Amino acid sequence: MTAITTVGFDADDTLWHNESFYRLTQARFADLLADHAATEDLEARLLAAERRNLGRYGYGIKGFMLSMIETAVEVTEGRVPGTTIGEIIAAGQEMLSHPIELLPHARESVAALAESHHLILITKGDLLDQERKLAQSGLGDLFDGVEIVSEKTPEVYDRIFAAHGAGPGAAAMAGNSMRSDVLPAIAAGAHGIHVPHDLEWEIERAEAPDGHARFHRIADLGALPDLVRRIG
């Protein structure tokens, strides 16, 4: 077994809260358009727009705002008032300035592993927003590298773990998304550590690779340092 020398951390909903802000904005969006669509229908249309637009806008709040506007135009058949568009933009801009709330054990876990391992933050999303959140989190100095990527594929993990360490065979990736953090890291040859968050974005869902030798699951980040020492 190769020693683990590098640990990758996902950011949103792994180190700090994120999806909860999307849910709050979505509830506000549903209120704004309550006269035109039932909440469930509106949410389904918004999710379809987000899926459709991922390849154009990438991940993050700006793309989410544009998908809300597109959905508003759609459900009102082009008659959405400018004031409603203004409210949607204001809701998105509020998301872009929400305060960072670290998840339980995030700081102590990152600090403990920083003493013994190379730590890389690997996240998708809007560049400026992710940089802002990392700066506000106070965790920035504990990471040896930060990678803000457009998609988390096995090739991306391979490149990052080769650039920042001894390759994926000597790396572990911890995150809340089975689809983006765990499965592609394992496919690249790294360990994939699932740290579930109770709110999960539909698009990030995937089956767990139960039984895979490099798949691990922990309840929260408090268990991460011990797990990394045990597997590597």
Ligand SMILES: [Mg+2]
């Ligand atoms: Mg995440």
